[in-house]
Amino acid sequence: MKTNWKYLLQIFLSFLKIGPVTFGGGYAMIPMIEREVVDKRKWVKTKDVSEIFAIAESVPGAIAINSATFIGYRLAGVRGAVVAMAGVLLPTFLIVVGLSILFLFIKDNPYVESAFVGIRAAIVALIAFAAYKIGLTAIYDKTTLVITIVTAAILYFLHLHPVIIIVGGIGLGIVVVKVKSLLGYATRLERDDK
Amino acid sequence: MELLDLFWTFLMIGFVSFGGGYAMIPVIEMEVSQHGWMTTQEFTDVIAVAGMSPGPIATNSAIFVGYQTAGLSGAIVSAFGMVIPSLMIILIIATFFFKFNELPIVKSAFYGLRPIITGLIIYAAIRFAITNNVIGDFSFQTFSLLMICVLSFFALMKLRMHPIYVIALAGFFGVVLY
Numbered sequence: 517m518k519t520n521w522k523y524l525l526q527i528f529l530s531f532l533k534i535g536p537v538t539f540g541g542g543y544a545m546i547p548m549i550e551r552e553v554v555d556k557r558k559w560v561k562t563k564d565v566s567e568i569f570a571i572a573e574s575v576p577g578a579i580a581i582n583s584a585t586f587i588g589y590r591l592a593g594v595r596g597a598v599v600a601m602a603g604v605l606l607p608t609f610l611i612v613v614g615l616s617i618l619f620l621f622i623k624d625n626p627y628v629e630s631a632f633v634g635i636r637a638a639i640v641a642l643i644a645f646a647a648y649k650i651g652l653t654a655i656y657d658k659t660t661l662v663i664t665i666v667t668a669a670i671l672y673f674l675h676l677h678p679v680i681i682i683v684g685g686i687g688l689g690i691v692v693v694k695v696k697s698l699l700g701y702a703t704r705l706e707r708d709d710k
Numbered sequence: 711m712e713l714l715d716l717f718w719t720f721l722m723i724g725f726v727s728f729g730g731g732y733a734m735i736p737v738i739e740m741e742v743s744q745h746g747w748m749t750t751q752e753f754t755d756v757i758a759v760a761g762m763s764p765g766p767i768a769t770n771s772a773i774f775v776g777y778q779t780a781g782l783s784g785a786i787v788s789a790f791g792m793v794i795p796s797l798m799i800i801l802i803i804a805t806f807f808f809k810f811n812e813l814p815i816v817k818s819a820f821y822g823l824r825p826i827i828t829g830l831i832i833y834a835a836i837r838f839a840i841t842n843n844v845i846g847d848f849s850f851q852t853f854s855l856l857m858i859c860v861l862s863f864f865a866l867m868k869l870r871m872h873p874i875y876v877i878a879l880a881g882f883f884g885v886v887l888y
Contacts (some may be wrong), residue, residue, distance in 0.1 A: 543730070545765070574811040574820065575803065576727040577796030578766030589804045597804075601797060605789065608765030608769055610771055613785050616777040619759050627885050634884020636754045636842040637855040638876050640835055641862030642761060647831035648731035648867070654824035663822065667829025668836070671736065678737040678830055680825070682726045689822020690815060705817040 520592070524599050527591055530557060531584045547579035547605075553587055560587060577689060581605060626662030656707040712780045713787050715745065720772045720791030727792070729827035731767035736834040738771055747779045750841040757838075762877055768792065854887055 534548045546569060553559045560568065566598050568590075572582035581604055588600025622628045663685075670676050693703045719741050727734050735757060742748045748756070756778075760770035769792050776788025803810045810816060839845045844855045858880050865871040865879075 557722075571803065571811050574728075574816065575796060575799050576725055577793065578727070578731060578769050580766055581769065581793060582796050582800060587802060589801065593836075594801060597797060597801060603794060605769070605793060608763065608770065609785070609789055612760070612763050612765070612770045612773040613777055613782065615759050615763055616774050616785070617756070620778070621825045623755070630888040631881035631884040632755055632758065633851075633855070633888045634858055634880040634882070635877055636751070636760045636838070637844050637858040638862040638880030639754055639757050639761065640839045640842065640844050641859045641866060642873055642876065643732055643735060643757075643831060643838060644835040644859075644863055645866040646730070647828055647835055650729060650732075650824070650831060651828045654828045660821070660825040663825035664832070665828045667826045669833045671830065671833040672836065678740060679722065679726050679824060681830070682728065682733075682737075685823045685826035686819045687822070688826075689820060690818045691822075693818040693821055703818075703821065705821050 521596065524592060524595055527588055527596055528599040528603040531588070531600045532606060534580075534584075534604060543579060546583070549580065549583055549587070561589055653707055657704065659696075659703075663688070713783055716776050716784055717787040717791045718729060718746070718778060718865055720776070720788045723768075723772070724792045724795035727768055727795075728823055731769070731771075732834070733827040733830045734768040735771070736837065738768070738775065739834070739837070742775055747775060750837070754838055754842055758877060761873060851888070858883055 521633075530552050531549075534545055534552060550565055554562055554565050568586050569579065569583055571587055572579050575582050581601060584600040584604040585597045589597035623632070651664065655664055667681060667685075670681065671678065693705070696703050723734060723737050723741065723823075726737070738876045739750060739753050743750055744752055753775075756771050756774045757767070760767050765821050769789065772788040773785045776784035776786070780787075821881050836845075839859070842855070843852050844859050846856055861874045862880055865876050866873065
């Protein structure tokens with residue numbers, strides 16, 4: 517297969533544009549990606565795009581970067597995946613580096629210092645709110661409630677490395693569902709939509 | 711070798727970054743303080759700046775930590791570390807099993823993983839609350855910080871205020887109060 521550089525460049529530029537206009541985490545980029553690849557470029561059909569987002573969410577990493585990589589792969593193979601990922605990542609990278617430089621420059625200013633005292637309290641709220649939102653989809657029976665509490669307790673009291681807990685969680689889910697089905701209990705694997 | 715250390719650390723984190731960026735906050739925080747790259751309070755500021763930047767919060771934090779630790783090359787290796795696992799796993803899934811997320815074993819795994827992710831984020835909130843004096847002794851500062859935290863939570867949940875405005879307002883109160 518001859519490499520179509522122009523097509524790759526087009527994929528790169530499409531994802532490059534999505535980056536700088538989105539604030540508020542990866543999820544904010546999802547509608548932008550959809551508009552670009554479905555409505556404007558007609559690279560992906562509407563019925564396929566939600567499946568791509570669902571897979572992107574269940575793979576490790578940021579959903580926006582994963583979606584871009586996945587779409588890039590479907591358009592132009594491994595090269596497409598790499599250029600799409602580079603495109604979506606580059607603006608974010610440059611902005612974060614720019615902000616890091618700015619932050620290091622101004623952080624010792626007394627006003628900035630006091631602002632950050634307040635901001636740190638808001639960050640606690642932001643994290644608590646993220647826990648609340650994911651808790652809504654994660655906790656819907658006794659098992660999931662117990663796992664949540666035990667996880668927080670283990671981290672707090674035993675200082676176990678979170679990576680061990682995450683890897684353990686994958687095995688735990690598979691074992692629990694298996695054991696429950698052997699005992700004759702059915703497990704709802706996802707929260708029912710109300 | 712700091713660059714290699716940064717790369718390996720974020721490569722490992724990249725492989726387990728399930729469930730959105732916030733779950734990775736305690737993971738990155740633990741690695742960063744164990745390596746002596748930053749204190750927990752400094753890392754809270756990283757989350758603040760990462761939250762104000764466009765794009766995914768975990769990747770942004772990794773880039774920020776990399777930059778503060780080893781300059782531009784540190785930022786580059788950290789970003790690569792975070793995204794290489796995603797790229798590899800997506801290429802494998804896209805090639806071999808497209809309906810990956812519908813496999814029963816994957817669904818079972820997520821049944822256990824989702825509450826663990828929730829527990830991780832709850833732990834992150836508690837830990838940050840303690841290190842930043844939102845919970846602690848009984849003083850004006852602690853009390854007012856707790857108020858800012860509670861009001862921010864209320865603004866996010868009930869008023870559906872955008873996080874960037876919440877951060878800006880909290881910063882304004884910080885300048886006025888402290």
